[in-house]
Each structure stands twice: as C-alpha cells, then as structure tokens.
Amino acid sequence: xxVPTPGSHLTASAxxxxxxxxxxxxxxxxxxxxxxxALSRAELTKLTGLNRxxxxxxxTELASAGLVFESAAQESGTVGRPSPMVNPSADIVAxxxxxxxDAIEVGAVGLGGEVLSRARRATASVPTPSEAxxxxxxxxxxxxxxxxxxxxxxxxxxxxxxxxxADSGTVTRAPHLGWEDxxxxxxxxxxxxxxxxxxxxxxxxxxxxxxFGAGQGAANLMYLNGSASGIGGxxxxxxxxxxxxxxxxxxxxxxxxxxxxxxxYCGRKGCLETEVNLNRLHAAAEASGIAAxxxxxxxxxxSSGPFAAEVDRxxxxxxxxxxxxxxxxxxxxxVLGGFLGDLYGARQERIRTGxxxxxxxxxxxxxxxxxxxxxxELLLVGAAELAFGPLLxxxxxxxxxx
Amino acid sequence: xxVPTPGSHLTASAxxxxxxxxxxxxxxxxxxxxxxxALSRAELTKLTGLNRxxxxxxxTELASAGLVFESAAQESGTVGRPSPMVNPSADIVAxxxxxxxDAIEVGAVGLGGEVLSRARRATASVPTPSEAxxxxxxxxxxxxxxxxxxxxxxxxxxxxxxxxxADSGTVTRAPHLGWEDxxxxxxxxxxxxxxxxxxxxxxxxxxxxxxFGAGQGAANLMYLNGSASGIGGxxxxxxxxxxxxxxxxxxxxxxxxxxxxxxxYCGRKGCLETEVNLNRLHAAAEASGIAAxxxxxxxxxxSSGPFAAEVDRxxxxxxxxxxxxxxxxxxxxxVLGGFLGDLYGARQERIRTGxxxxxxxxxxxxxxxxxxxxxxELLLVGAAELAFGPLLxxxxxxxxxx
DNA sequence: AGGTTATGTTCGTTTCGACCACAAACGAAG
DNA sequence: CTTCGTTTGTGGTCGAAACGAACATAACCT
Numbered sequence: 001x002x003v004p005t006p007g008s009h010l011t012a013s014a015x016x017x018x019x020x021x022x023x024x025x026x027x028x029x030x031x032x033x034x035x036x037x038a039l040s041r042a043e044l045t046k047l048t049g050l051n052r053x054x055x056x057x058x059x060t061e062l063a064s065a066g067l068v069f070e071s072a073a074q075e076s077g078t079v080g081r082p083s084p085m086v087n088p089s090a091d092i093v094a095x096x097x098x099x100x101x102d103a104i105e106v107g108a109v110g111l112g113g114e115v116l117s118r119a120r121r122a123t124a125s126v127p128t129p130s131e132a133x134x135x136x137x138x139x140x141x142x143x144x145x146x147x148x149x150x151x152x153x154x155x156x157x158x159x160x161x162x163x164x165x166a167d168s169g170t171v172t173r174a175p176h177l178g179w180e181d182x183x184x185x186x187x188x189x190x191x192x193x194x195x196x197x198x199x200x201x202x203x204x205x206x207x208x209x210x211x212f213g214a215g216q217g218a219a220n221l222m223y224l225n226g227s228a229s230g231i232g233g234x235x236x237x238x239x240x241x242x243x244x245x246x247x248x249x250x251x252x253x254x255x256x257x258x259x260x261x262x263x264x265y266c267g268r269k270g271c272l273e274t275e276v277n278l279n280r281l282h283a284a285a286e287a288s289g290i291a292a293x294x295x296x297x298x299x300x301x302x303s304s305g306p307f308a309a310e311v312d313r314x315x316x317x318x319x320x321x322x323x324x325x326x327x328x329x330x331x332x333x334x335v336l337g338g339f340l341g342d343l344y345g346a347r348q349e350r351i352r353t354g355x356x357x358x359x360x361x362x363x364x365x366x367x368x369x370x371x372x373x374x375x376x377e378l379l380l381v382g383a384a385e386l387a388f389g390p391l392l393x394x395x396x397x398x399x400x401x402x
Numbered sequence: 403x404x405v406p407t408p409g410s411h412l413t414a415s416a417x418x419x420x421x422x423x424x425x426x427x428x429x430x431x432x433x434x435x436x437x438x439x440a441l442s443r444a445e446l447t448k449l450t451g452l453n454r455x456x457x458x459x460x461x462t463e464l465a466s467a468g469l470v471f472e473s474a475a476q477e478s479g480t481v482g483r484p485s486p487m488v489n490p491s492a493d494i495v496a497x498x499x500x501x502x503x504d505a506i507e508v509g510a511v512g513l514g515g516e517v518l519s520r521a522r523r524a525t526a527s528v529p530t531p532s533e534a535x536x537x538x539x540x541x542x543x544x545x546x547x548x549x550x551x552x553x554x555x556x557x558x559x560x561x562x563x564x565x566x567x568a569d570s571g572t573v574t575r576a577p578h579l580g581w582e583d584x585x586x587x588x589x590x591x592x593x594x595x596x597x598x599x600x601x602x603x604x605x606x607x608x609x610x611x612x613x614f615g616a617g618q619g620a621a622n623l624m625y626l627n628g629s630a631s632g633i634g635g636x637x638x639x640x641x642x643x644x645x646x647x648x649x650x651x652x653x654x655x656x657x658x659x660x661x662x663x664x665x666x667y668c669g670r671k672g673c674l675e676t677e678v679n680l681n682r683l684h685a686a687a688e689a690s691g692i693a694a695x696x697x698x699x700x701x702x703x704x705s706s707g708p709f710a711a712e713v714d715r716x717x718x719x720x721x722x723x724x725x726x727x728x729x730x731x732x733x734x735x736x737v738l739g740g741f742l743g744d745l746y747g748a749r750q751e752r753i754r755t756g757x758x759x760x761x762x763x764x765x766x767x768x769x770x771x772x773x774x775x776x777x778x779e780l781l782l783v784g785a786a787e788l789a790f791g792p793l794l795x796x797x798x799x800x801x802x803x804x
Numbered sequence: 805a806g807g808t809t810a811t812g813t814t815c816g817t818t819t820c821g822a823c824c825a826c827a828a829a830c831g832a833a834g
Numbered sequence: 835c836t837t838c839g840t841t842t843g844t845g846g847t848c849g850a851a852a853c854g855a856a857c858a859t860a861a862c863c864t
Contacts, residue, residue: 080809244732330646
C-alpha cells in the first residue's frame with residue numbers, strides 16, 4: 001500500500017525510541033518463523049528488507065535466547081552459497097486451555113504452532129469455575145509430563161465461550177457455562193505461577209484460522225463457527241483482529257437475517273443464530289428418522305423430506321447472512337467452522353451461489369469461502385497464540401529458563 | 403493496551419531501519435499538532451514519551467521545513483519556565499473537491515484543519531466527468547486566488563459518491579453520478595501538476611468525523627450518513643478506518659433491517675437504505691400537506707398524521723439497524739450525518755431508547771450517539787485529510803516551496 | 805576455474821537519551 | 835518592592851544503541 005488510504009494513520013501513536021527498533025525487528029523475525037515455519041536467513045533478509053548484517057545479529061540474539069535454532073540449509077539446487085534455516089524452537093511451549101460445557105481440554109503447543117501433547121476430560125455436567133479449575137490443573141500435569149525435558153513454558157492461554165475482559169482475565173459472562181464475573185485467569189495464574197491470558201473462544205479461533213488455518217495470508221477475513229451454544233465469530237480486518245471498544249466486536253451470530261424469525265435470547269428476533277441452529281437440525285433429523293446425534297454426519301444423506309428441507313433452508317439463510325456481512329466487511333475469505341463447516345460441506349454449491357447472488361455487486365465476486373482446517377486443534381492453537389503474544393511482541397531480554 | 407488482545411500482531415510487518423524511526427517521530431509530531439491543534443513542546447514531550455532534546459530537534463526540523471511554527475507560550479499561571487507553542491502552519495494547504503449530483507464544491511484547507519476558502523457551483527444536471535473536471539479547475543482558480551500569498555499546496559483530495567480504487571484514483575462505479583471507470587484522479591493530476599488522492603465520500607467523511615468532528619478521540623466509531631443518494635457509512639476500528647480487501651468495506655446502507663421490505667437496487671430487499679429514505683419522507687410529508695423540500699426541516703413539526711408516522715417508523719428502523727451494527731462493531735460512538743442527523747434531532751429519545759432496547763446486552767449501554775458536526779465542511783476537511791496523508795506520513799525531506 | 809549467492813566482520817552514520825548549564829515563571833521571606 | 839529559592843523547561847554536548855555499507859571469505863553450480 002504505497003498510497004495511504006484515507007484513515008490509515010488516524011491515531012498519533014507514541015514516539016519511537018531507538019531501542020524499540022531492535023524490539024520491533026526481533027519481534028518481526030520471531031513472528032515470521034513462528035507463523036510461517038522455518039525460513040532461511042536469505043529469505044528473512046528479503047522479507048524484512050533488513051541488511052544481512054542485521055539479520056545475522058538479530059538471529060544470533062534470538063538463538064542465544066533459545067527461541068530459534070539454526071539448521072543446515074535445504075537442498076535448493078540453485079547456485080550460490082546455501083543459506084542456513086532459522087527454525088522456531090519447539091522447546092518453547094505455551095499451554096492452551098479450553099473449558100467447555102461438556103469437557104475441559106488442555107494442550108501444549110510449541111513455537112511454530114505444533115500441538116505437542118494434549119489431554120481432555122469429559123464432565124458429566126456443565127463444570128463450575130472451581131471444578132473446571134481443578135480439572136484443568138490435573139490435565140496440565142498430564143500434558144506437562146508428556147513434554148520432552150528441556151522445554152520452557154512461556155505462559156497459558158485460555159479460550160472461553162463467553163465475554164471476557166482481556167486485561168484482567170475475567171470471564172464477564174459465559175451464558176452456556178453459567179459463569180459470571182469469574183476471575184478465572186487470576187486463579188489459574190496464582191495456582192501455576194505462570195502468566196495467563198484469557199480470550200473469547202471465537203476471537204481465539206479466528207486468530208488460529210488467520211495464522212495457521214484456512215485463512216492464512218488473508219488480511220481481511222471472516223470466521224463463523226457453529227456449535228451447540230450458537231454461532232460465534234471473529235473478524236480480521238487490515239491484518240488485525242476486530243476488537244471493538246470493549247473487546248466485544250464480532251458478535252456475528254446476532255446479525256439480523258429474518259425480521260419475522262424466532263425470538264433470540266439476545267432480545268431481538270431473527271438473528272443468524274436463531275435461524276441457523278443445531279437444535280433445528282436435530283429436530284428435523286428426527287422427523288426424518290435420523291437420530292439427532294447423527295444429524296451433522298448425515299447432512300448430505302437425504303435429498304428430500306423434512307431434514308433435507310431444513311438443511312436447504314439453513315444453507316440459504318446462512319448464505320444470506322454471509323452476503324450481508326460481506327457488504328459490511330469486504331473480506332477476501334470467509335471461513336466456516338463447527339457445524340457451519342459441515343453445512344457448507346453438504347451444500348457447498350447452494351451456499352456459494354446464494355452468497356454470489358446476494359452480495360453487493362463487486363464484493364462477493366472475489367470472496368473465498370472455505371471450511372476451517374485444524375479441526376479440534378483450532379482452539380488449542382489459538383489459545384496458545386494468546387500465550388505466545390507477549391513473547392512475540394518483545395523477545396528481547398527473554399531467556400529460556402530450561 | 404498493555405496486555406495484547408488476541409490478534410493484535412498478526413502480520414509480521416517489514417523491518418524497521420534506523421532512519422524510519424526519525425520519519426515516524428516526525429510524522430507523529432506533525433500529526434499531533436495537525437489533529438489536536440497547537441501544543442506546547444512540554445505537552446509534546448509528555449504525549450510522545452520522547453526526550454526533550456529529541457522533541458527539540460524534531461521540532462526544529464519541522465519548523466525549518468515550514469510545516470510548523472513556534473509562538474510564545476500560553477499564559478498558564480503555573481510555576482516553571484513556560485513552554486513555547488508548536489502550531490501547525492496554515493500556509494500548508496490541501497485542496498479538497500467534492501463532485502456531486504447537483505454541484506461541484508472546492509475548498510482549501512490549511513494544516514490544522516481550518517477551511518481557508520471555498521467555492522461552489524450548482525449544476526443544472528448531473529455533471530459528466532469532463533464537465534465536473536472543467537468546473538473543478540475553474541473553482542480551484544477561484545479558491546487559490548483567495549489564499550494568502552506564501553501558501554504551499556501539498557496536494558488535492560477528492561471525495562466521490564461511489565466506489566473508488568484508491569491506488570489509481572479511478573472512480574470504478576458512481577451510480578448516482580452515472581460515472582463508470584473514470585480516471586478522474588489522473589486527469590485532475592495531469593491538469594494541475596499536483597498529486598491527487600481520490601476516496602469514497604463516506605470513507606472521507608468518517609475520517610473527518612474521527613479527526614475533527616463528533617467522533618474525536620474515539621478509536622472505534624461508526625458513521626452513518628443519509629443523503630438523496632442513499633445511506634453511506636464508514637467505520638473506524640482500532641483507530642484505523644475499516645478498508646476491506648478491495649477498499650469497499652463499510653457499505654452500511656446495505657445491511658438488512660427488514661426481510662419483508664422493499665427491493666433494493668443492490669439486489670436484495672429490506673436494506674437500511676430502502677427502509678430509511680429521503681424519498682419516503684418526502685412522500686409522507688406531501689401526504690401531510692408539507693412540501694417535500696421542507697420535509698427535513700419540518701421533521702419534528704407534527705406529532706400525528708402520515709408524516710409523523712413515517713418519521714416514527716424510520717426512526718425505529720434506524721435504531722434497529724444501528725443496534726444490529728453495534729453488535730458487530732462494538733463502537734464507542736455512533737455519529738449520524740445528513741438527514742439521519744436531522745432524523746436523530748427530531749426523534750432523539752425514540753432512537754436512543756430503541757438502540758438501547760435492541761442492542762446485544764452490554765454493547766449498547768456505553769455507546770455515544772451523536773449528530774455530525776462540521777456541517778458542510780465535513781467532506782472538504784475529510785478530502786483534505788486525504789491530500790495531507792503523504793505529508794503526514796513522511797514529513798522528512800519536505801520543503802515548503804512557497 | 806569462474807560465476808553466483810550468501811555469511812562474517814569492521815567501520816561509519818544516524819538517532820535518540822543522559823547530563824549539565826542556564827532561562828523564565830511563581831511565590832514566600834525580608 | 836526586591837530577592838532568593840523552587841519549579842519547570844530549553845539548549846547543547848557527549849555517549850550508547852542500532853543499522854547499513856564495504857570488504858574478505860565461504861559454499862555451491864556449471
């Protein structure tokens with residue numbers, strides 16, 4: 001972007017000191033190898049535009065901190081001296097936790113984004129905050145014991161299905177968990193002696209999608225996830241996640257799609273979440289003689305009957321809702337996760353043409369619609385990204401404690 | 403924001419050279435005094451966090467380039483040596499042009515945001531691109547002749563009611579003007595020998611609102627403007643304008659508000675723009691015996707009859723639409739311009755309570771709803787901001803040509 | 805062997821911060 | 835009313851941090 005678009009520099013940010021340059025460059029390098037995977041020094045030079053000397057110095061600093069390590073050059077087959085690869089050190093680990101209505105899941109994710117180990121425990125009922133905390137701590141023990149010795153844990157990231165106050169790590173309101181104003185992050189941090197970052201699950205997921213998943217490389221991205229608890233979402237706009245004034249932006253499940261629709265618990269009616277809905281799918285499946293538990297797996301099974309009609313209807317409404325949001329965000333990619341991904345799998349053409357027909361003229365044409373990848377690792381990787389955040393922002397002065 | 407929210411540093415941006423630090427600091431300083439008005443050197447020191455020596459040096463550089471000038475300290479009444487004020491130099495001028503369906507308007511805006519002179523010519527019919535170009539050039543002559551000698555024109559900003567390709571300055575599609583794929587920016591630049599930046603009128607307006615208008619200080623802001631040509635809008639999110647993949651984000655006039663509503667030219671039905679509409683107001687006004695031309699002025703005049711009923715209906719729909727968008731963007735302020743501002747003036751309580759009742763629980767509570775200020779200067783100031791962009795981004799190496 | 809691409813090291817430049825001397829305001833004491 | 839101390843801030847010099855340029859050298863292909 002050579003020519004600045006209007007409004008690209010509204011806030012006069014703080015002044016930049018000389019040493020911040022170093023921080024920024026270290027951060028850039030580490031973030032690059034973390035998100036992109038191993039890169040040669042020559043590639044880093046090109047990508048950053050920095051001088052070879054500088055890349056060398058920065059690289060040495062990161063390596064001596066144990067954050068990256070160099071390995072032999074790849075067989076390139078081209079002329080010229082081979083350039084050694086700079087790898088993210090998988091010994092640098094973030095823990096990821098996802099407390100949900102029916103289970104607690106914990107994982108360990110290495111720098112580079114690989115899930116190194118994980119553990120999950122189903123709960124008989126929706127866990128209370130203290131139950132969840134207890135189970136999480138036990139699972140963390142499990143997960144840590146599976147890690148190779150010599151790993152360093154930089155912190156913990158938590159993905160919670162609810163509104164979260166990021167600064168304090170407080171769960172303001174998680175309706176499906178029944179939690180309200182719980183300082184879960186603080187409690188966890190006290191118990192572990194590690195820094196803990198808490199985020200909304202959809203916000204966490206969209207980051208994972210953007211960095212490691214189907215949305216890789218897209219600076220403008222919409223993610224919609226369908227689960228038993230409704231439709232959550234997140235937006236990446238201009239390379240940054242849409243946060244909003246209170247961190248609550250991106251409640252995409254509550255955009256209007258049908259003004260004659262059912263009442264939503266949010267107080268309105270006809271929200272995307274009330275019209276495109278797992279319960280409705282389950283009910284229609286049973287009306288067609290399909291067990292509710294099999295509904296998602298059987299989405300494409302029948303072409304007639306009440307179930308197929310409901311699947312068609314939900315596909316149409318989803319397309320309508322996506323088109324509506326496209327005219328607001330003008331994204332280059334829309335990623336669908338959870339049962340929305342399955343719905344898209346079963347009615348791909350219907351949804352795709354529906355979006356095209358419905359979207360404001362030029363906007364829909366170039367949009368990529370995709371199912372989420374990463375599957376059940378999505379939230380873990382995203383939550384780990386939360387925990388990696390401070391390290392990625394400022395790798396200077398960081399030392400692996402090992 | 404000490405704790406990074408998830409996704410605040412997704413893109414690994416380019417490396418930072420040493421001299422970019424200087425550029426950034428000069429940019430920060432100049433942008434501060436341009437947006438905020440005159441500031442003392444001590445205040446600049448506090449705001450930027452830079453050292454006094456550095457502020458002094460930067461300031462000297464900006465002053466010798468003619469971009470700012472120092473003046474005597476303000477009478478502060480406090481102890482201590484007074485700190486001289488750093489003022490934006492109003493001799494640095496940007497030209498602003500707004501071609502519209504019934505007139506062409508041109509203004510000259512000084513650094514600091516003051517409109518120094520302006521000229522407007524009404525047209526009998528919708529101007530063709532070449533007619534508009536001719537008139538604009540004449541008006542520019544007018545406007546320039548009114549400027550004090552010694553002013554330097556840094557560039558030209560154009561606000562066009564239509565889709566614009568920012569990089570090339572091409573008007574892709576301006577339905578109400580009937581323009582399509584017009585390289586107006588290039589033509590103007592060739593004729594004037596000045597750099598020209600072209601932007602969508604709503605995008606330009608939201609920048610003006612955010613920087614100098616009712617949205618001052620809000621990092622998350624929604625602007626909705628109602629005109630004869632429909633409803634345009636723009637969004638500031640996280641201190642930056644929402645741009646989208648192709649620069650078309652923020653088509654807020656085409657969000658669904660009533661799925662049983664009228665057909666919209668965008669291909670859907672029940673868009674905000676088709677439901678809240680100047681034509682409908684005019685028709686209802688005439689049914690109540692009010693001349694269409696007086697409708698906007700008389701919005702609050704009657705409390706019964708078809709006109710009042712229509713005003714009520716549009717207010718309700720607007721509130722509904724705003725609430726819907728609030729759940730997506732979580733802004734701290736919503737600014738209404740054009741006839742939407744008048745509508746808000748006439749039905750302030752109705753709209754405010756409607757938004758509160760309708761918005762997703764905690765999001766609506768803290769939103770500030772306001773009418774746009776700046777009036778008919780809004781587009782000029784915003785377009786000028788476009789033209790100032792390159793200078794504000796990189797003041798280094800810039801010299802007033804006088 | 806020659807060309808190509810890359811690393812490593814030294815040196816110079818840019819830029820900022822720290823420090824010291826000094827300046828300009830207020831206010832209290834003589 | 836004058837004087838002196840306190841407070842706040844400017845101006846200039848010096849040192850430190852960081853990056854880029856240049857040169858020598860290393861590894862690979864043809």
